Amino acid sequence: MKIIIAGAGEVGFHLAKLLSYESQDITLIDTNKESLAYADSHLDIRVLKGDATSISVLKDAQVDRSDLVIGVTASETTNLTLCLLAKQLGCKRTIARISNAEFIHNKDEIKFSELGIDELISPEALAATEIQLLLNQSAFNNTYEFENGALIMVGVSLPKQAPFIGKMVKDAANIFPELHFMPIAIQRTGTQYTLIPRGDTEFKSEDQVYFITSREGVDELYKLTGKTKTEIKNVMILGGSKVGYKTARDLCINKFNVKLIEKDKEKAFDLADDLPNALIINGDGRNVELLEEENLEAMDAFVAVTGNSETNIMSCLVAKSKNVKKTIALVENMDYFQLSHSIGIDTLLNKKLLAANNIFRHIRKGEVVALTRLNNLNAEILEFIVKPTSQVNGKNIKDLDFPREATIGGVIREGKGVIALGDFKIVHGDRVVVCCLPSAIPKIEKLFL
Structure with missing residues (x-):
């Protein structure tokens, strides 16, 4: 599969890294020489310096022969323009990273696919949903x-x-x-x-x-x-970033009690106007006294989504010390994932990983309709639609030539989820959820082609 990725930032590099493991033919485009040099020396891919919206650069990248173009630069406009041009120049499929979630909410009305943009992805919206x-x-x-x-x-x-x-x-x-x-x-x-x-x-x-x-x-x-289900009602959010704003807005709609702390005064006033049902506090969330004044101990959950990973981790640890039941920290550094359980934070989230997972399902063979990569684990969960030609069609699970490094977690049939055991027969139209190690993916994909 020939794939062009525009943007050698964190999302683009991470995506190129994951795809390079799969021996895909990847071209990475960026205007930043240093970012490209780093990618070139660390990954088995082709790099191209230039503006992703330049027609000559796209032709140099052989866009007419590409199966997929992914725009993940920091500029939403660049990503949308790139996808539009790539489709006109002969690319089969396009994906654009955006920051304005309004585009996703109104995609049926705007009909982006008719403009040449097949899929829109917002890392911030994905993080808020998660x-x-x-x-x-x-x-x-x-x-x-x-x-x-x-x-x-x-x-x-x-x-x-x-x-x-x-x-x-x-x-x-x-x-x-x-x-x-x-x-x-x-x-x-x-x-x-x-x-x-x-x-x-x-x-x-x-x-x-x-x-x-x-x-x-x-x-x-x-x-x-042995876990107890506790209802979460009172949530404190640290950081009025795009993720913080979307999370606060969604939680308010679902009748949560939300307190949001934002350091920047002007931004705090804007958030107060946009989120009338949330309590917006202007202050530094690293200040333990402020957190205590705002009744941190009475919170059911603490969500830290500032632009600084270390601030998010440390403030979550403070919340844990005050017996807050649930802590979630947004981190940029992938290496921090290995630390989450050992240091006592419930969940670490990474926008890059969420975006890459979402984009990944468009690259898989077979009818992959959903994919997620497990935090901290070298394992992936894929959801396949069984076709009439699939090797698994009409067979019992126990009779499948399934690799040792994979397992079927469940089957969705006519909208109803089933935990399927050995005697369960898979049929055309079933959606099968599989968990597997990366080494088993090619064999699993063949079973569902």
């Missing part, structure tokens, strides 16, 4: 919904008192005969090793375990993991 999901499933530190919640992926760190510590997966399943969940990935505490569980895999204390479950299964998981 935060709301995490607050809705308060005891879990990672969530993802398939088909509007027909199946839900949740991640949880197993406490010592969890009923099935020391038991195998098949034993845990016997505790609840009406099985509504499936473990799909495990990371042992203190390791970077990702395990795809089987029936004889043992659950251990402080394992980070990811489950696929139905709506009914969420309550079972609360019991099984």
Whole structure:
């Protein structure tokens, strides 16, 4: 697959890095010589210096033969213009990164696809949506919904008192005969090793375990993991960034009590005008006294989304010390992900990773309709639509030639989520959720082609 990426910033570089592992033919375009030099020396890709909206540069990048053009520069206008030009010059598919979420909300009305822009992606909107999901499933530190919640992926760190510590997966399943969940990935505490569980895999204390479950299964998981479901109502947000604004706005719509702290006075006044249902406080969120004055201890959740990763992490640690139940920090540095559970913050979010995951599903072979990459884990979750020609069509799960590094988490049939076991027959039209290590992806994709 020939892919052109415009923008060698954090999203563009991260995307190029992930795609280069898949041996895709990638060209990275940017005006910044240093960014390109770094990408050229670290990745197996072609780099091209120039303006992504220059027709001569696009022709040099062989845009007429490209399968996909992705605009992820810092300029929304550049990304939209690039996609428009690329489509006219013969590119098959285009994706534009935007910061104005209004474009996404009104995409049916504007008909961007007719203009040559097939997909719009807003990292800020994705982060705000992810935060709301995490607050809705308060005891879990990672969530993802398939088909509007027909199946839900949740991640949880197993406490010592969890009923099935020391038991195998098949034993845990016997505790609840009406099985509504499936473990799909495990990371042992203190390791970077990702395990795809089987029936004889043992659950251990402080394992980070990811489950696929139905709506009914969420309550079972609360019991099984020893976690308590606590309603989150009072939320403090640190930082009036685009993510902070979108999160506060969405939470207010859903009747949460929101306090937002913003350091910049002018910005704080603007936010107060735009968010009449939130309490906007002008002050420095790094000031512990200010947080205490604003009743941090009474908060159910603390969300730090300033532009500084270290500020976000440290303020979340302060919130944890005040017994705030749920802490979420936005971080730019990918390396910080390895630290989240060991330092005690519930969830670290990264806009680059969210955007890359979203873009990734347009690059996969087969009918991949959703994809998410698990925080801290070297594993991916893919959702495939079964076609009449797919090798899995008409077969029972136990009869599939499925790699050891992969597992089927569940199946969505006619809008209803099913936790599918060995005797379940997969048929045309099913949406199958698969968790696998990167090494198994090519084999899995062939099964669904």
